[in-house]
Amino acid sequence: MNIIRLLPDSLANQIAAGEVVQRPASVVKELLENAIDAGSSHIQLIIKEAGKTLIQVIDDGCGMSETDARMCFERHATSKIRTVDDLFQIRTLGFRGEALASIAAVAQVEMKTRIPEEELGTFISLAGSQVTEQKPIQCAKGTSIAVKNLFYNVPARRNFLKSNPIELKHIIDEFQRVALINPDIEFTFFHNDIEVYQLRKGKLAHRIVGLFGKNYKQILIPCEEELTNMRVKGYIGRPESAKRTRGEQFFFVNQRFIKHSYLNHAVVTAFEGLLPEDSFPFYVLIIDTDPQKIDVNVHPTKTEIKFEDERTAYALVRAAVCKALGKHHLAPKMDFD
Ligand code: ADP
Ligand code: MG
Numbered sequence: 001m002n003i004i005r006l007l008p009d010s011l012a013n014q015i016a017a018g019e020v021v022q023r024p025a026s027v028v029k030e031l032l033e034n035a036i037d038a039g040s041s042h043i044q045l046i047i048k049e050a051g052k053t054l055i056q057v058i059d060d061g062c063g064m065s066e067t068d069a070r071m072c073f074e075r076h077a078t079s080k081i082r083t084v085d086d087l088f089q090i091r092t093l094g095f096r097g098e099a100l101a102s103i104a105a106v107a108q109v110e111m112k113t114r115i116p117e118e119e120l121g122t123f124i125s126l127a128g129s130q131v132t133e134q135k136p137i138q139c140a141k142g143t144s145i146a147v148k149n150l151f152y153n154v155p156a157r158r159n160f161l162k163s164n165p166i167e168l169k170h171i172i173d174e175f176q177r178v179a180l181i182n183p184d185i186e187f188t189f190f191h192n193d194i195e196v197y198q199l200r201k202g203k204l205a206h207r208i209v210g211l212f213g214k215n216y217k218q219i220l221i222p223c224e225e226e227l228t229n230m231r232v233k234g235y236i237g238r239p240e241s242a243k244r245t246r247g248e249q250f251f252f253v254n255q256r257f258i259k260h261s262y263l264n265h266a267v268v269t270a271f272e273g274l275l276p277e278d279s280f281p282f283y284v285l286i287i288d289t290d291p292q293k294i295d296v297n298v299h300p301t302k303t304e305i306k307f308e309d310e311r312t313a314y315a316l317v318r319a320a321v322c323k324a325l326g327k328h329h330l331a332p333k334m335d336f337d
Helices: 009-020 024-037 066-071 084-088 099-105 155-160 164-180 204-212 214-218 261-270 310-327
Strands: 042-048 054-059 108-114 121-127 130-137 142-148 186-191 194-199 220-227 230-237 249-253 256-258 283-289
Touching: 009 099, 024 042, 024 054, 024 099, 024 142, 024 164, 042 164, 066 121, 066 130, 099 108, 164 186, 164 194, 164 204, 164 249, 164 256, 194 204, 204 214, 204 230, 204 283, 214 220, 220 310, 230 310, 249 261, 261 283, 261 310, 283 310
Parallel strands: 042 186, 249 283
Antiparallel strands: 042 054, 054 142, 108 121, 108 142, 121 130, 186 194, 220 230, 230 283, 249 256
16 A cells, blocks of 8 residues: 655645744744845835734845746746756855745745836735735836735744844844945835834945944954965954943855854954953854865755854954954963963
8 A cells, every 4th residue: 555645845844844934033034135146236124013924125136037936936946046056156145045935935925026127017916825815017127026924824834933123133133234235235024014124335344333233333443364275354342342232243155144152252252351251242244265175055044154164264264353453452462371
């Protein structure tokens, strides 16, 4: 007796969505990343009720053709890689071709998109992976995608969502990460029709001030260092400005926000002796390296990466921070061991 069968796409997508879409903030991250990969220069984020009822991202990027507007919701459908080799040359934020399929499996989605070459764009709506409508429409160049009633068809998931303030905090965290590493893109962010951020194009320091407040102007120390095949640039906060919470610490590798406790250790040891006890220094450190020297395909949310040469990354970050602190006559005591 044969008992094994292939799952229907909608169910397979819903299972896969469990990995990519954990909460409204995951949707925000994926949609913002797609807008960036599309080469946008202005991105709007509009959410209602901490993203539980609406998450909309409007961009002025490359848009999609009529066929692509349908294809983008298929699982493993992507324009960003074609071959296995491409996996080790990744310059885009996305590449797995999973996000939109996953989102469409657990929400109601409406999208308008137009490529510059066409006069008319495409409107498409889906619910639970099924296309409910598709038609030509007049719309601006770029893409506007609205994700409504997240987990409307997965009550267990919906019940796991936290209170609005907590879900909003997660969204703000994701937004800050994306906005920080893209200071040359203009962002606006509205929650329940109230402006949360309005960020003009500028340098990284302007963006930091735009996101975290005017008083950051006084605390930023520029930071830069280069080793073979790897560069780091960014800012650290003056030691006396360190906070009791670790929220404002950011590493980016090839434009991607990552969490990396080993690299964080490199920063912390460079600060040693200068920080008040139990405090966490501000930092935004941007590492650039050959994409072949890192593996970003470690985790579905792509916030973890593997360095081929982790020690070099550690040495680079530590040296950069030591040097930056030294320049401001704050060098830690020399260590003779
Ligand atoms: P991935 O980003 O990993 O390729 P997604 O499911 O997020 O997978 O998106 C699928 C495809 O849809 C992308 O590869 C891209 O071609 C297209 N796409 C998604 N969002 C946008 C957008 N905002 N503008 C233009 N194209 C988009
Ligand atoms: Mg994507």
